[in-house]
Amino acid sequence: MRATLDRIAAIVVKEFRHLGRDPRALLAVVITPVLQLLLFSYAISFDVDHVPTIVVDLDQSTQSREYLRQYQASSFFTVVAEAKTMDAVDSAFDLNQARLAIVIQAGFGQQLASGGQGEVAVLVDGSEPTSARISQAYSVAANQLYNQQLTQQWADAQGLDLSSLGMLEPRVRTWYNPERRSSDFLIPGLMVVIIAIVTVQQTAVTLVRERDLGTEEQLEVSPLRKGELMVAKLLPWTAIAFIDVAVIIGLGRWLFGVPLRGDLGALALGSALFVFAALGLGLLVSAVAPTLDTANILALLIAFLPSFLLSGLAFALDQIPVVLQWLSYAFPARYMVTISRIVFLKGGGFADVWPELVALAAYAAAMIAISTLLYGRRAAR
Amino acid sequence: MSTPISPPLAVRATGLGRSFGQTVAVADLDLAVPAGAVFGLLGPDGAGKSTLIRMLATVLTPDTGEAEIFGNSVTTDRAAAKPLIGYMSQRFSLYPDLTIAENLEFFARVRGVGRTERAQRSKELLESMGLAEFSGRQAQHLSGGMKQKLMLATTLMHSPDLLLLDEPTTGVDPVSRREFWRILAGLHHDGRTVIVATPYMDEAERCTQIAFVDRGRIQNQGTPTQIKALVPGRLFEVLAADPRAALAALRELPEVASPHLFGDVVRVLWRQPDEPESRIVPALAAAGVTDAQVRSTEMDMESAFAFLAESAAQSAEAGAV
Numbered sequence: 246m247r248a249t250l251d252r253i254a255a256i257v258v259k260e261f262r263h264l265g266r267d268p269r270a271l272l273a274v275v276i277t278p279v280l281q282l283l284l285f286s287y288a289i290s291f292d293v294d295h296v297p298t299i300v301v302d303l304d305q306s307t308q309s310r311e312y313l314r315q316y317q318a319s320s321f322f323t324v325v326a327e328a329k330t331m332d333a334v335d336s337a338f339d340l341n342q343a344r345l346a347i348v349i350q351a352g353f354g355q356q357l358a359s360g361g362q363g364e365v366a367v368l369v370d371g372s373e374p375t376s377a378r379i380s381q382a383y384s385v386a387a388n389q390l391y392n393q394q395l396t397q398q399w400a401d402a403q404g405l406d407l408s409s410l411g412m413l414e415p416r417v418r419t420w421y422n423p424e425r426r427s428s429d430f431l432i433p434g435l436m437v438v439i440i441a442i443v444t445v446q447q448t449a450v451t452l453v454r455e456r457d458l459g460t461e462e463q464l465e466v467s468p469l470r471k472g473e474l475m476v477a478k479l480l481p482w483t484a485i486a487f488i489d490v491a492v493i494i495g496l497g498r499w500l501f502g503v504p505l506r507g508d509l510g511a512l513a514l515g516s517a518l519f520v521f522a523a524l525g526l527g528l529l530v531s532a533v534a535p536t537l538d539t540a541n542i543l544a545l546l547i548a549f550l551p552s553f554l555l556s557g558l559a560f561a562l563d564q565i566p567v568v569l570q571w572l573s574y575a576f577p578a579r580y581m582v583t584i585s586r587i588v589f590l591k592g593g594g595f596a597d598v599w600p601e602l603v604a605l606a607a608y609a610a611a612m613i614a615i616s617t618l619l620y621g622r623r624a625a626r
Numbered sequence: 627m628s629t630p631i632s633p634p635l636a637v638r639a640t641g642l643g644r645s646f647g648q649t650v651a652v653a654d655l656d657l658a659v660p661a662g663a664v665f666g667l668l669g670p671d672g673a674g675k676s677t678l679i680r681m682l683a684t685v686l687t688p689d690t691g692e693a694e695i696f697g698n699s700v701t702t703d704r705a706a707a708k709p710l711i712g713y714m715s716q717r718f719s720l721y722p723d724l725t726i727a728e729n730l731e732f733f734a735r736v737r738g739v740g741r742t743e744r745a746q747r748s749k750e751l752l753e754s755m756g757l758a759e760f761s762g763r764q765a766q767h768l769s770g771g772m773k774q775k776l777m778l779a780t781t782l783m784h785s786p787d788l789l790l791l792d793e794p795t796t797g798v799d800p801v802s803r804r805e806f807w808r809i810l811a812g813l814h815h816d817g818r819t820v821i822v823a824t825p826y827m828d829e830a831e832r833c834t835q836i837a838f839v840d841r842g843r844i845q846n847q848g849t850p851t852q853i854k855a856l857v858p859g860r861l862f863e864v865l866a867a868d869p870r871a872a873l874a875a876l877r878e879l880p881e882v883a884s885p886h887l888f889g890d891v892v893r894v895l896w897r898q899p900d901e902p903e904s905r906i907v908p909a910l911a912a913a914g915v916t917d918a919q920v921r922s923t924e925m926d927m928e929s930a931f932a933f934l935a936e937s938a939a940q941s942a943e944a945g946a947v
Contacts, residue, residue: 248738255735259724266723266764459719463780465685466713467736468705 252469256477260451264481274447278439278489282496285435286428296380298322299334299343306354312365312391316347321383334368344370345380357395429504432497433585434558437578439493440516441523441552442545444486448527449544451478452620453537471617479524479613486520507587508594515584515598518605522577523548525612532620552578557586580604634696636661636788636819637682641691643842644677651677653842654691659821659835661696661787664814666833667823670935674842675823676716679792682821683713695788709737712781716792716823718773722766726757726776729765734783744783751779755809771802778809789813791822795829807832827927838931840938854925857933859883859897861926864906865919866892875913881905884932893929 264270298316302309316322325343328334337343346368357363367384371377455461464474494512497503505512526547534540553559555569556578562570573579580601587593595602637659644652652674659665667675680686682693684704693700698707720729730748739747752758755775760768765776774794781789795803807829810820814834822833830836830850837847846856864885866872873892876885882902883895896902903920910918 252736255732259721259732262728263721263723458721459715459717460721462685462715463719463733464736466683466708466711467733468708468738469736
């Protein structure tokens with residue numbers, strides 16, 4: 246047992262020495278996660294506000310101006326131009342000056358005054374589907390609001406008290422993220438992706454490098470066991486991944502104001518298991534990849550794409566095709582994204598995330614076992 | 627040193643074989659290396675020397691046969707065999723970014739050498755090899771000879787009884803090579819067993835025993851003197867102003883065997899009972915080399931090697947037909 250620990254310690258010390266000698270690697274594991282967090286958080290924002298809007302008032306009546314005022318007043322829209330013709334809409338869309346156009350047909354005011362239907366055309370630039378969908382929803386809401394105002398005005402004018410009239414008033418509330426800020430939603434997930442990239446990538450190359458250097462054979466003649474080698478290769482990266490986790494949580498809280506409502510212990514255990522699972526995945530790549538380049542590319546494919554696309558981070562898991570849903574179970578990210586969001590946003594603890602914790606533990610154990618086995622078989626050649 | 631009547635064997639291999647896909651690297655090979663020997667493995671590239679050494683080092687599993695290191699099987703008792711072995715592979719296989727001291731420290735620690743012993747051994751080894759003043763230098767910044775010495779030092783940290791060295795001096799300058807062999811001589815003196823694959827014939831002469839390996843088998847085995855005695859005929863040197871022209875002409879003479887350039891002279895094997903001068907000089911003159919002289923020389927390993935390689939190739943071809 247002591248001999249085992251001593252051998253593991255020897256490798257751990259050596260791994261840190263490698264890292265210390267290679268400034269690029271150090272940069273990759275410490276600075277990159279921070280950069281990735283900043284870049285992703287600012288670049289990938291699903292928040293839609295200040296939609297550049299062009300208004301075309303072909304009516305030029307009191308009513309039309311009143312109607313348009315609500316767009317000017319709302320922070321969801323920024324009226325960038327007021328035009329007199331439809332051609333202006335075309336060119337504004339083409340030049341990316343506006344994403345939304347509100348067109349009031351001539352006769353809008355008269356129609357309303359005579360109790361008829363006022364016609365407003367809402368044109369949405371669909372080249373960015375997410376913001377298009379949301380802008381559309383906003384303008385529909387704006388119209389409904391205006392309708393209510395009109396009804397109210399009409400009732401007042403008629404001397405009717407609408408409060409005696411039964412009306413349906415939906416009260417929609419968003420829980421866990423009341424302002425629907427996408428950074429709250431994204432950062433707990435991004436943490437998972439970033440850790441996956443750092444850990445899988447680094448461990449993926451570590452065994453291949455030993456093979457390339459020929460040191461694999463020297464280790465082979467020593468009493469070092471395969472399992473010891475695997476554990477010793479995991480430990481330094483576990484420590485580094487934990488530093489990354491701490492940095493990301495810190496940045497998320499203080500810079501982006503992401504709340505951490507749940508049990509930090511559950512998050513820490515989840516992160517530890519996830520790191521082991523991801524490292525196990527990296528070791529698997531390392532055990533089977535023939536060259537350093539293959540290992541790098543495989544690692545990127547396995548670490549980045551599934552954690553991003555199949556974890557629930559970019560797309561809700563129940564909205565992707567069934568086959569991909571099944572596939573998502575094969576990567577550890579989906580479990581960790583779930584844990585992360587439950588703990589961060591829903592204030593969950595062990596009681597809420599234990600199924601995911603169990604899944605991650607099983608995943609990590611299986612990965613390390615399989616890669617040890619495969620590595621052993623390769624070495625026997 | 628007095629030799630016991632039946633010296634204990636450091637290595638015993640029987641029927642050892644290993645293939646890579648369709649390529650047979652080692653086939654049905656028998657080997658017995660007495661403890662304390664400096665045992666040279668000679669043979670052309672691809673003869674199977676590296677494969678043999680890697681199987682003995684337990685890093686490669688044999689397909690057939692069995693090998694024992696001081697009585698411990700390399701297949702069923704690897705854990706007992708490994709501590710007895712120091713293995714130095716053909717290419718540089720240390721961490722280039724670690725220093726000399728760190729490489730020594732790491733491999734010794736993985737081998738289970740205790741802290742105080744590590745410090746003492748590495749000090750001794752580095753001093754005896756003239757590496758002490760470079761101990762803080764990264765391995766990647768060492769010269770070729772220093773790298774090889776460092777690798778040897780690494781394999782010696784746990785004081786193995788058997789050293790398996792795969793072409794340890796290939797690509798190393800002659801001075802470093804001589805120094806390397808001085809270290810090996812010291813190990814031999816201490817009673818260690820050394821098995822060394824080498825392409826250099828002068829190194830083969832320094833071994834106590836050599837085996838000529840070809841096509842995955844040991845073709846001949848014995849002391850350097852015995853191996854040289856295997857060659858039928860005597861060795862002669864042909865001197866001429868233009869040795870290349872002489873070589874070309876000598877290749878045309880049927881009674882001359884394995885002519886080859888040796889520095890500025892051509893060495894030939896003469897199997898006839900009479901003296902070659904009266905037949906070679908006129909024949910060369912007829913071919914335009916008029917200033918040829920012939921003199922007798924002692925059989926060397928290079929010629930023996932060339933002869934053994936040629937005859938092995940011929941018998942293999944004959945066998946194939």
